[in-house]
Amino acid sequence: MLRVVLRFTNLVVLTLLALSFFSFVLIYLFPGEPLANLSGIPNPSPQEIEQLQHLYHRDSVFIVQYWYYLIDLFSGNWGLSFSSGLSLSSEVARTLPASIELSTYALLLSFIVGLPLGFLAGLRHHKTTDYALLSVSVLGYSIPVFWLAMLLILGFSLQLGWFPLSGRISLLYEVPRISGFILLDILWSDIENKSDVFIDAVRHLILPTLSIAAFTTTIILRIMRRSFIETMNSDYVQAAVARGLTSRQVIWKHAIRNSLMPILPLLGMQFTTLLTNAMIVEVIFSWPGIGNWLIQAIYQRDYPAIRVGMLAVATLVVIFTMTIDLFLRLVDPKKSKVERVAI
């Protein structure tokens, strides 16, 4: 057990080191002066250049420079953004929670809808319900996420006017930032007419969440269905039936719990897709998340922002997927023979 944990920690640290090294190399790969890409000061004067040279130890060996870069990373001194001039750490701290919030709700929604429907389809295997659900799920994962988002906007915002078009909350309200998660912030804060603000934030959330969740829901549904069918055909379920348990007992006590197992590794694998979809949807709904921020950074050639944004998102993904993997290995000792540790 301890060995597994140690091995995973080792792997996480190594991967993150590789990522940070890559982001350090990026300052040379991006167009423009490496010094400007590193510090975020677009056109430094000769005086400033000298200062920065000293600050980033530019006269020492490459590896030593990288070492100081690492120290800067850990102390939160990530440089400035070309376009806004603000420090990148504060920008990431502002945008990352918004993205995580959106993805979390989309994921929760897909679980709430996808799991029961998957069970249902598996239970009614090769019957009309099963076929209907499967067909709908093929529709769901074939629809391009940006098109779905635009159709939702056209239908529900422009035609019907039920939900707002973009943003996170109406400009009329001001919510003090505590955690960066808007719903939590509203609940914690002591502003007037709290319930109105809360409803407004939820109404802003509905359309983006729906467009991201469509894809994930169908994937969860399909995996759940397959896993349930396979569990029902397995030997221990046959044995339980042979012992004379009712089908209700077999399903609730044996089948469901075991068929839930493959969902977790799937979650790790689908996390990147979820994040990609979230990034695209953020742009469409002008959601102030990290995806929108990164795309804007590309448009404005804000290289320091791209470097730091990449590092932040990649770190998030690596830590998330590795945690899930580690959890799986600890929960299910059967898996300990897998040779590959999927990051």
Add this chain to the structure above:
Amino acid sequence: MSRSELYQEEFHPSPLQHTWLEFKENHIAVGGLCCFIFILTIVLFCNILAPFDPLLQKTDAILIPPAWEPNGSIVNVFGTDALGRDLLSRVMYGCQMTFGISIILVLVAMLVGVSVGAVAGMSRGVRSSVVNHTLDSMMAIPTLLIAIIIIAILGTGLVNSMWAITLALTPQFIHQTRDFVRQERKKEYVRAAKLDGAPPTQIFIRSILPNMGEVLVVQGTLALSIAILDISALGFLNLGAQAPTAELGAMLSEGIEVAYMAPWSIALPGAAIFLMMLSINLVGDGLRSALRNRLLH
């Protein structure tokens, strides 16, 4: 009286025929296949089929609604966009661009992926472990992020986004090949070839590769739908194909500006992407279950 009864002949279909027989039973998948062939026809012959030049601007025919609307005209079946370009021709050329590029990307990714995967699968120890870890960390980074970095380095453009997507597609093929090779290497026909003194390269090319065809086709359909989605997503975000090019994603983002006046200008290109993805996914699903059922029977 049929021949089979007279001679008591048994019908032994080849694996490929068997797959087709199973596939034929699944009517939805066959529908998907028809749709796929339809799209392929458009992609191959759009120079002949398209009524207009996709870049031809007619200033007297701006934002004409599609033919089925009351004030639409049959000249422009899908209507025209904000610059008076015929939408039907643009959608056809857009299909050619999006679909054609995606197929090329998938083939390149497959070629690279299978060769690297073969090396990783046939070798052991440090080399295979290095390949594995590099791959795994590459798979962890979202496609869009890889694309953003490559585009930041090289600049926006269709070719640069193609690089990015190829890079993002390759790891799955490597994984698939490596796992398959590992699994096959334990089987007896490979051992027989080894006992005959065949070197690893020959074992892979002569013995293992012929058995991989089906796995690759299934993985290829998956990759194709991902490639289409990514190409059009990058076009939509103005990071891939640029504005005048008839690419479905870029057309969608152009359509946003007039979405309220002309909803068809985003509905139709999006529907084309949707149809492509749907047919590919249906065929892929059908193939996968046909292969699974073939092994069961």
